[in-house]
Amino acid sequence: MDIINSLEWRYAAKKFDTEKKIPIDKIEVLKKAFSLTPSSYGLQPIKLVIIDEEEVLEQLMESCYNQKQIKTASHLFVFCIDDAIDEEFILNYFKRVKDIRNTPDEILKPFKNFLLKDFEKSSKNKIDAWAKNQVYLAMGNLLTVCALEKIDSCPMEGFHPGKLAEVLDLDQLHLKPTLLLPIGYRAEDDMFSQFKKVRKPLDDTTLHYKK
Secondary structure (H helix, E strand, O other), X not given: OHHHHHHHHOOEOOOEOOOXXXXXXXXXXXXXXXXXXXXXXXXXXXXXXXXXXXXXXXXXXXXXXXXXXXXXXXEEEXXXXXXXXOHHHHHHHHHHHHHHHOOOHHHHHHHHHHHHHHHHOOOHHHHHHXXXXXXXXXXXXXXXXXXXXXXXXXXXXOOOHHHHHHHHOHHHHOEEEEEEEEEEOEOOOOHHHHOOOOOOOHHHHOOOOOO
């Protein structure tokens, strides 16, 4: 029930307390949670860019439609997809598997060949859509971890990816920004923190299948 209580406590913060910063140890927890998020094939085609400099957050306001969560946040997490998912990217994954698990090549080879062929015949749009799905997995995971750590957050799709990428020079890193997560501690005058959650009844959203 502690998890449910934390999820009940969580809401999409509209304003953060600018006087409160998230401690480094908590940021490390979130970074580790991001890394531990499951991903398709285990390839992790995503990267997390973390920003806490006030000057940079201010510069990002225009590309984020001047949403005040951006400049009042303690930190801004920018979820990105890798724009260079190619043969080298896949081979590097199998190198990590071999280095960490010491898995024999004859065991890795069938799966490696399958992935290389599958991605080779896939369009760039299909690969980007696949990678973007992994971002949503990571976002959901971090929203839950934030709630457990009593860190406020506000998931965002509403921003201009091209402008934000230009400010942060993400093209140089072959990254495409996909989702934003400003985090911090809720401001006392954020009235949304007092609102009751509006959700469908459980019977409308879940069912136990029986033949």
